[in-house]
Amino acid sequence: MIEVRRISEGRSLDFEVIIREGGSETRHHVTMSREMCNRLTGGNHTPERCLEAAFRFLLDHEPKESILGSFDVTVISRYFPEFERELPHYFRGPEGIVRTLCLLARRGLGMSKEGGTAAP
Numbered sequence: 001m002i003e004v005r006r007i008s009e010g011r012s013l014d015f016e017v018i019i020r021e022g023g024s025e026t027r028h029h030v031t032m033s034r035e036m037c038n039r040l041t042g043g044n045h046t047p048e049r050c051l052e053a054a055f056r057f058l059l060d061h062e063p064k065e066s067i068l069g070s071f072d073v074t075v076i077s078r079y080f081p082e083f084e085r086e087l088p089h090y091f092r093g094p095e096g097i098v099r100t101l102c103l104l105a106r107r108g109l110g111m112s113k114e115g116g117t118a119a120p
Contacts (some may be wrong), residue, residue, distance in 0.1 A: 001019070001020045001021065002017065002018075002019055002052050002055045002056065002059075003017070003018040003019075003020070004016075004017050004048040004051045004052050004055075005017075005018075006047065006048060011033070012031045012032060012033050012072075013031065013032050013033070013034065013037070013047050014029070014030075014031050015029070015030045015031070015032070015047070015048070015051055016028070016029060016030075017029075017030055017051060017055055019055065019059070019064040019067075021059075021064060026064045026065060026067065026069075027069070028055075028067060028068070028069055028070065028071070029069065029070040029071075030051060030070075030071060030072070030073060031071075031072045031073070032047060032050070032051065032072065032073040032074075034047070036073055036074060037050050039084075040054075040073075040084065040087055041091070044091075045091060049091070050073075051073070053087055053090035053091050054073060054076060054083075054087065054090070055067075056090045057076075057080070057083060057086060057087060057090050058076065058080075061080055
């Protein structure tokens with residue numbers, strides 16, 4: 001579970017992010033400018049949602065104990081150059097996945113009724 005709490009607003013936004021998994025937790029202090037949030041989300045998500053997606057990305061790439069304790073969100077791209085390109089996929093919740101599968105099915109690219117992949 002990822003919990004994002006905004007702890008202050010100023011020139012940059014400050015957050016505490018708590019990751020609970022495997023019977024333990026880690027805490028992280030993260031800063032992010034409003035401009036960077038808009039860049040990463042296209043203005044479509046809150047800063048909290050942006051950081052939740054960023055941490056989901058990070059957890060797919062490293063264990064929670066390897067994530068820096070304090071950092072600005074811009075640092076992620078230094079360690080993972082693909083971050084900004086892949087981040088939009090992490091905004092999709094189960095409902096986003098269902099919409100994507102429905103769209104693919106309408107285009108003939110989804111799963112067939114027999115459980116196999118439909119031909120394009």
